[in-house]
Amino acid sequence: MKKILIFGTIAVLLIVVLLWFGKKNKASVIEYTTDKLITATIENKTVATGKVVPLEEVEIKPNISGIIDEIFLEEGVIVKKGDLIATVRVVPNEQSLNAAKGRISSVEIQVNNARISYERSKSLFDKGVIPRQEFENSELAYDRSKQDLANAQSDYQIILKGSAGSSGMANTNIRATTTGMILEIPVKEGYQVIQANNFNAGTTIASIADMSKMIFEGKVDEAEVGKLSVGIDLEVGLGAIEEKKFPAELTFIAPKGTEENGAVQFKIKADVELDEDYFVRANYSANADIVLEKKDSILAIKESLLQFDKKTEKPYVEIKTGEGVFERRDVEIGLSDGINAELISGVTEEDEIKVWNKASKDNDNNNN
Template identity: 65%
Template sequence: MSKRAKIILGIIAVLFVAVLIWLGKKNQKSIVTYETEKPFKTTIEKKAVATGKVIPLEEVALKPQISGIIDKIFVEEGAIVKTGDLIATVRVVPNIQSLNSANGQVKNAQLTFENAQVQFERNKKLFDRGVISRQDYENSQLNFNNAKQSLYNAKSDLDIIKRGTTAGLGKTANTNIRATTSGMIVEIPVKKGYQVIQSNNFNEGTTIATIADMTKMIFEGKVDESEVGKLVRGTNIQVSLGAIEGKKFPAKLNFIAPKGTEENGAVQFKIKADVTLDNQYFVRAGYSANADIVLEKKDSVLSIKESLLRFDKETEDPYVEVKKGEGDDAEFEKKTVKLGVSDGVNIEVLDGVTANDEIKIWNKASKDDKKEDK
């Protein structure tokens, strides 16, 4: 064999050995070690979150007692008013049928009055001559007075139909819309020239203005049926407003609806809570809000992070893997745990692990292993 052939064979042998070594290292199974963490003591609160809004506790809608057209509005939204303050006036647009009927009643009352007047004057002369008795005279006088009053009433009714008021009504004129309570004007949904409908037994009527006491606000929201059974009236809650960041207003739960309503396939129950306001902030009616309601609270209990938990595929029992041994001989042992209250991040452990146990952090290898993988 020539020298050149020997050199070629030597090179091939070296390359072959190098490839075998490389393949061996590549196929060699690396030992992965996991990071661990110990159970800890903390306070866990299980909360329910109700979404809703804040609204005034007392809110009154002013409605007219007569149909017509808004003639003038004397206040603006945001104004503070007292009971009896004039809010707006209504100009009456007479109903043709009612106007015609009222005119007819006036004419009939006028005829009755004139007839009674003639009879009274005739009987008065006869009584003065002693022709008729006092009783006949007094009866004709009574008929005359009744006819006079009926004519006055008919004319007043005609005035009310025409103008919405009549002489002698004064402040009771129903064309004047006055505040029925003290507070802030939070809404005026009408303008000058708007047609309004009176409030009666058959119609709610047109709202001219809404007055509310802005110093007394309540939270009104809804909670899911899975949580409503754990709520208790009188519970202290915290209300966060979307318009006021970083501020929580204390409130007290005062109402839990006895009947739920179905929304998007889930049954929701209405709740209400009295909100304690802060003079530093002006809370407007209708602000969107969330209420944090503590359903269960435990102080200083042994806990772990929920991410450490796994569930048995067959029994569905929760378990963790606890480290046994040290160094290369360390292994992880499966431990079934009994759980308590959870806040969604941390969960109470009632049994199965101790404060000194080192629990595997799933999918988190040690830093040394990460470097070797690279």
């Protein structure tokens, strides 16, 4: 009985093994497709983020302090040099005004004294009592005192009204100093403004720029700035105009970088070639595509065909040597754009390269 059980167990195990081998033989064999090398143009690009701004933006500031009396133009208007933008009403300083009045009174006394002296000298000169030189000195003193009075009165008018006499170009008239578009008028009627001087930049009444001359201002990382050079071409894309790319030329690379979030960034500038069909506004956000390196019509391999050794991290492919038989081949690659990579060595144009369409234990064994 015991022998029957032993032989029965062996028979069952044998049947199980035979069934397993039969199922294994019926399993479908993994079939791989193949691909070959291609000829492609590969570019290594970087993107600089920034904005487009006018090449020159002029800020208009008053030559006298006061209050905005009236604004004649609005933002977006095209102006010519000399156009009136606003007027300023002078609010005189009481202390300066009193000082100016006191000076007028003082000079008037001097004028009266000089006039009396002049009239006396003239009478004596006409009678032949005094020489001509003495008379001319008296006349000169009288003329000087009258000029001093005119200057004092003029200073008083400037303090009081901002201009002297009937001057057509009074300091209270704020005019455009260049031709262009008014980008901004940051003040309103009734605002107090301060004149520009050696100690104060003054209040900006308007900013004007030529919108036909725009530049791109952006920043690039220190790892890529060494690959740039003045004169290379860029393509500028604007967030507000998605369907259009504007060509540009790099004109400036900052010699000094600034640290931002732990990375050193370098400022760049580029002249943008505008299109008359699109109106580009100042401070549009923009991205500039910069070609760091480019190779035309070179032998390339699709990066999807590459595998990397787990130990050495070097790339390799598998080349078809027979029906269902593949051989590992190490390759050397160069410039890559993320889709295709330049092939330097390891594969020929005639080689059929395995397309990695399914993971298998064989693949894992090849990596080890």
